[in-house]
Amino acid sequence: MDPAIATRAEIRDYVRIKGxxxxxxxxxxxxxxQKALDQQDEVTDLIAHLSDEEKVxxxxxxxxxxxxxxSQLEQDSNKLFADAAKIENDxxxxxxxxxxxxxxxxxxLILWKLSQ
Numbered sequence: 001m002d003p004a005i006a007t008r009a010e011i012r013d014y015v016r017i018k019g020x021x022x023x024x025x026x027x028x029x030x031x032x033x034q035k036a037l038d039q040q041d042e043v044t045d046l047i048a049h050l051s052d053e054e055k056v057x058x059x060x061x062x063x064x065x066x067x068x069x070x071s072q073l074e075q076d077s078n079k080l081f082a083d084a085a086k087i088e089n090d091x092x093x094x095x096x097x098x099x100x101x102x103x104x105x106x107x108x109l110i111l112w113k114l115s116q
Contacts, residue, residue: 012068
């Protein structure tokens with residue numbers, strides 16, 4: 001990608017790839033904050049040779065795409081958390097139902113034994 005003439009789609013893809021690298025690094029136990037700083041240094045090096053106008057253009061689009069990706073990741077995370085909470089709630093309801101059934105069966109067995 002030539003940052004001087006990069007399209008929004010190219011910059012979006014660049015942001016996506018860097019995000020995937022960061023995620024993999026985090027999953028492997030790496031220091032994400034340091035890796036993100038290293039990636040920012042890469043961006044600085046990538047645009048170092050550009051004119052001020054080209055830098056501003058690239059950085060504006062790059063920032064918009066980073067923000068869009070962060071918003072999407074936040075939205076995806078919130079959905080995962082909501083799904084996990086629903087599953088947990090469903091498990092609790094099943095557990096409560098089973099416990100209730102066991103109590104009823106136990107009481108019925110006790111009453112049956114007493115009536116004999």
